[in-house]
Amino acid sequence: MAGTREVLEAERAQAMRRLHALDDEFADFVEASRDSNADDEHDPEGATIAFERSQVSALTRQVQSHLAEIDAALARLDDGTYGTCQTCGRPIAPGRLEARPAATTCIDCASKGG
CATH class of the missing domain: 1.10.287 (Helix Hairpins)
Incomplete structure (x- = not known):
């Protein structure tokens, strides 16, 4: 990265x-x-x-x-x-990491409150 x-x-x-x-x-x-x-x-x-x-x-x-x-x-x-969702283990989308570099969850998990 x-x-x-x-x-x-x-x-x-x-x-x-x-x-x-x-x-x-x-x-x-x-x-x-x-x-x-x-x-x-x-x-x-x-x-x-x-x-x-x-x-x-x-x-x-x-x-x-x-x-x-x-x-x-x-x-x-x-x-x-870094870049791995701490909830589901899938990769966090590059666009999300660009917008929020300290993100710990992917968009799907974040939208579920995870």
Whole structure:
């Protein structure tokens, strides 16, 4: 699978950049909350600091999950099982792997919730 490792490593690098940016954003919210009124629920300016921190935390968890998927795909590439459906054992269509390089299931199994 020529180029697969490069695609996965590029996705991993992009996810790491996103994770670092989210970490910085979270740190900024923590710093901002130190200097603000602890009760930001009634802030007429808009969203609360707590809400913003919660949003950044959720995005961070999503990126971390995606990183785990990419790392698992790289491991499958190394052990020779990349591109094989983990549910039925059939090959995963190249188009699916192109669209979603960390895919673990073929389209049929994915559509069945497998």
